[in-house]
Amino acid sequence: MPAQHLPDNLETLVLYCRAGFESDCALEVQTKAAELGIYGYCKTGEAYVCFVPANGRQDIERLLGQLHLDQLVFARQWYPVVVLAHLDRENRLGPVFEALAGWPRAGQLVVEYPDTNDGKALVGLGKSLSKPLLSKLQKQNRLTRKLRSDLPTLFVFLVAGDTLMLGWGCPDEINPHPMGIRRLKFPKEAPSRSTLKLEEAWHQFIPADQWDQRLAPGMKAVDLGAAPGGWTWQLVQRHMMVTAVDNGPMNAGLMDSGQVEHVREDGYAWQPSKGVEWMVCDIVDKPARTADMVIQWLLNGWCRQTIFNLKLPMKKRWDAVDLALSHIQSALDEAGLRYQMACKHLYHDREEVTVYIWRQS
């Protein structure tokens, strides 16, 4: 369903993010909305942000039409909502049904909570609300009996015992994963938990039908700051030949694969003798230093695709990310490179974000 058919009473946009990153998420959505001429204020909760634009629903429709969730770094999920606060604990569902009057038919009902300990404490309440809600909406034919992922999702976002948000998520605009989180199983054989960061990045940035082409067996890869080898392990699983650059020790089992060459050098100074397909980098250093290194790799044609982390120990994380990405973009644009670039604060990222760049010329 196109965004212009949003129910009338949706005047706020909720965005989920990692707890502690609310002000970055708020500043980013405000900045990107303002670039489109949409102005509003934010209210932050724990692990979520509400963006309230000046012209309510009209602004939200325009924003959802012109900005995609993938273009936001810090938001895991977003959808328009109506906020129901100060609910009577004896009759929470009365106002819910009132607010839902006139909403079109949804393809599924999803009840969620902020990704925090307080949020987890609301799971029981969510379950007790969803049963009667589901059965009444289905009886009224306002919710399909079988899940329909081609229809919008009706969200109930519970933020406190007496406060919830009713949301409307159109299929092309929302993150399909519960809580906006892609859960991955830690592979027992991998040398470090960091391995999940690279795996999640591939899922985030490379469509499944392009893995065979962009993560192909036999490709050459360089892993800067590789030890003990979680990222190298992922590259080896894709049957790539990997140069692992790190002064620290690599996992012995991984070295036994015969697909890894360990080079004990400074990752910021080391250069490949010939171009490779992939360069990945998980070194903890200043974003500006990593950005300069990545620019050098791309402009010299040392790699075609790269995934790297920008580490963010500072307070103003959105400013630091914006600065580093703008710097890379200007350098690549000035050189006339054609490329795709995307950046996300992944679930497995902590004080860092992950960037993907694919050089196409």
Ligand SMILES: C[S@@+](CC[C@H](N)C(=O)[O-])C[C@H]1O[C@@H](n2cnc3c(N)ncnc32)[C@H](O)[C@@H]1O
């Ligand atoms: C976060 S760990 C990398 C973890 C790795 N991605 C994994 O999945 O196992 C960062 C690594 O960067 C290395 N490192 C730090 N500065 C470096 C530099 N200038 N050159 C190469 N490696 C560096 C450290 O020795 C450390 O092993």
